[in-house]
Amino acid sequence: MEETLERVVSDLLGSPASSKWVGVHGAGGAGKTLLAKKVCDNDQVKGCFDPVLWLTFGQSVQVEAKQDELAKKIRLEGDQISNETLGRGLVGKRCLLVLDDVWKSIHLDLLDVVQENGSKIFITTRKRDVLDSRGAIKTEMGLLGKEDSMKLFVVHAFPNQNHAQVTKAVVEQVVEKCGGLPLVLKVIGRRMAGTQDWDYVLSKLKDQRLIALDEEQQVLERLKLGYDALLPLRIQQHFLFFAAFPEDYPIGFWELFRCWKGEGLV
Numbered sequence: 221m222e223e224t225l226e227r228v229v230s231d232l233l234g235s236p237a238s239s240k241w242v243g244v245h246g247a248g249g250a251g252k253t254l255l256a257k258k259v260c261d262n263d264q265v266k267g268c269f270d271p272v273l274w275l276t277f278g279q280s281v282q283v284e285a286k287q288d289e290l291a292k293k294i295r296l297e298g299d300q301i302s303n304e305t306l307g308r309g310l311v312g313k314r315c316l317l318v319l320d321d322v323w324k325s326i327h328l329d330l331l332d333v334v335q336e337n338g339s340k341i342f343i344t345t346r347k348r349d350v351l352d353s354r355g356a357i358k359t360e361m362g363l364l365g366k367e368d369s370m371k372l373f374v375v376h377a378f379p380n381q382n383h384a385q386v387t388k389a390v391v392e393q394v395v396e397k398c399g400g401l402p403l404v405l406k407v408i409g410r411r412m413a414g415t416q417d418w419d420y421v422l423s424k425l426k427d428q429r430l431i432a433l434d435e436e437q438q439v440l441e442r443l444k445l446g447y448d449a450l451l452p453l454r455i456q457q458h459f460l461f462f463a464a465f466p467e468d469y470p471i472g473f474w475e476l477f478r479c480w481k482g483e484g485l486v
């Protein structure tokens with residue numbers, strides 16, 4: 221992560237004449253959003269760009285709504301929000317616009333609003349062709365190696381550092397089956413905390429047929445295991461309600477609680 225962060229920061233701070241499009245691509249759950257947050261938090265980036273603006277896209281994004289969101293962020297008045305008005309609102313500024321989780325290059329058309337004055341648009345995406353379509357300077361978000369995978373998994377699986385229930389060899393095999401994806405390592409790791417059914421989980425992981433699946437389906441299949449083979453049915457029903465909220469929506473506890481209550485789950 222640190223190496224990728226350094227590279228992206230240097231691409232963003234590079235010559236103003238270089239492409240205004242910079243991006244990172246990689247599998248779902250590989251850590252792209254976390255990287256983008258770290259980029260925004262980086263002191264060099266904060267010192268160089270003002271404003272730093274963030275928009276979350278996602279597969280079913282309404283791009284016009286994102287234009288409105290951007291207009292609000294830069295306090296642009298008026299009803300007629302367009303590329304031109306947004307561009308005028310940012311004129312003379314060296315800004316960084318982060319577009320997180322872009323799925324289609326056509327979605328970028330309405331947000332091509334920064335000047336070629338050293339301002340940058342930083343994109344995270346699962347689809348490399350989104351970056352290629354703009355000639356973006358791109359970096360791949362790689363998977364975690366064996367050692368980093370183990371470190372991340374252990375933090376979540378053994379929060380009390382009690383390893384007594386399981387041998388190192390079994391933990392290593394479970395970690396290997398997580399495929400170097402931080403999201404999967406966290407989900408499976410947390411599921412394993414305090415449990416004793418390691419051999420059962422390992423056998424389930426070994427049963428998965430991932431070979432014929434593309435990268436995206438492999439991630440989903442691994443996460444699905446964290447859901448259906450590993451969670452009790454009652455918790456699964458509670459869990460399903462998260463799907464009723466939009467991506468990156470800050471779900472309020474009472475909002476969720478009311479949904480559960482309506483279904484007689486609490």
Ligand SMILES: Nc1ncnc2c1ncn2[C@@H]1O[C@H](COP(=O)(O)OP(=O)(O)O)[C@@H](O)[C@H]1O
Nearest residue numbers: 221247248249250251252253254255372402403
């Ligand atoms: N290198 C890492 N170390 C620890 N946790 C990580 C790392 N990369 C990602 N994560 C965590 O894994 C989860 C998925 O990461 P996220 O950035 O949302 O992935 P993506 O945006 O690529 O789908 C998040 O909970 C994130 O905090």
Ligand SMILES: [Mg+2]
Nearest residue numbers: 252253254321
């Ligand atoms: Mg993301």
